[in-house]
Amino acid sequence: MNLIFLGPPGAGKGTQAKALEERFGYRQISTGDILRANVREGSPLGVEAKDYMDRGALVPDELIIRMMEPVLDEPGDVILDGFPRTVAQAEALDDLLRRKNKPAIAVLFDVDKAALTDRLTGRWTHSASGRTYHVRHNPPQTAGVDDVTGEPLIQRPDDQEETIRTRLAVYEDQTSPLIAYYAHPANHRLARVDALAPIDAVTAQLTKLVTGGFGKDGAA
Numbered sequence: 411m412n413l414i415f416l417g418p419p420g421a422g423k424g425t426q427a428k429a430l431e432e433r434f435g436y437r438q439i440s441t442g443d444i445l446r447a448n449v450r451e452g453s454p455l456g457v458e459a460k461d462y463m464d465r466g467a468l469v470p471d472e473l474i475i476r477m478m479e480p481v482l483d484e485p486g487d488v489i490l491d492g493f494p495r496t497v498a499q500a501e502a503l504d505d506l507l508r509r510k511n512k513p514a515i516a517v518l519f520d521v522d523k524a525a526l527t528d529r530l531t532g533r534w535t536h537s538a539s540g541r542t543y544h545v546r547h548n549p550p551q552t553a554g555v556d557d558v559t560g561e562p563l564i565q566r567p568d569d570q571e572e573t574i575r576t577r578l579a580v581y582e583d584q585t586s587p588l589i590a591y592y593a594h595p596a597n598h599r600l601a602r603v604d605a606l607a608p609i610d611a612v613t614a615q616l617t618k619l620v621t622g623g624f625g626k627d628g629a630a
């Protein structure tokens with residue numbers, strides 16, 4: 411079953427996508443990581459996306475939908491981390507998944523908003539892999555250095571408090587309507603995890619969902 415991770419910035423979507431990738435062989439598709447790689451390479455998409463990302467705004471739907479179509483062609487189950495983020499993107503995704511015959515379920519990361527700023531301002535990231543750490547909740551073995559490659563960690567430019575405020579407001583305004591979209595009785599494809607729990611406890615909840623088959627009709 412393909413998974414759509416839904417939740418505000420800092421809810422732990424990327425952290426858990428990496429854990430499930432390792433444990434179950436899912437392929438994580440993070441639109442944020444793909445966009446940041448394009449920004450680093452200076453590709454036309456990266457040049458266009460950079461200003462939106464720096465401000466904490468969403469990149470326009472048509473750019474994102476075009477970017478995602480070929481990514482979903484590859485075989486194997488995926489975790490969509492950061493896509494869809496608007497109702498227009500969710501409708502386009504439904505169409506893509508239908509055409510590619512890939513069933514999917516959305517997993518909402520339920521988290522108290524008060525925890526998010528601390529998580530994001532304390533986050534350190536390994537740019538090339540998208541691996542994340544936290545100064546207190548999940549520190550690397552050596553401060554400032556990626557455990558796997560030994561390369562330096564960075565703080566994302568959009569993890570400044572003012573940009574975080576914008577990102578949270580954008581989430582409320584444009585992305586949170588997707589909770590109702592996926593929970594709609596005609597749709598019924600929404601599972602929830604308590605994302606305020608410690609990292610390992612959230613992984614345990616997700617493992618239960620994945621190994622439990624999401625219930626009879628595909629929903630937890």
Ligand code: AP5
Pocket residue numbers: 417418419420421422423424425426441442443445462463464466467468469470474491492493494495499529530532533534542543544545547548568577605606607608609612
């Ligand atoms: P993106 O990269 O997707 O950022 P985001 O959604 O804001 O999500 P984050 O990566 O900030 O948070 P996360 O939930 O993955 O948390 P993490 O696991 O790292 O998007 C960036 C930008 O790209 C957007 O603003 C937009 O401009 C653009 N964009 C991307 N997709 C787009 C789309 N579809 N449409 C339009 N624009 C798009 O965890 C955070 C921290 O908390 C880490 O330090 C971690 O160690 C720690 N942590 C995690 N879990 C726990 C826990 N359970 N307890 C304690 N600490 C924890």
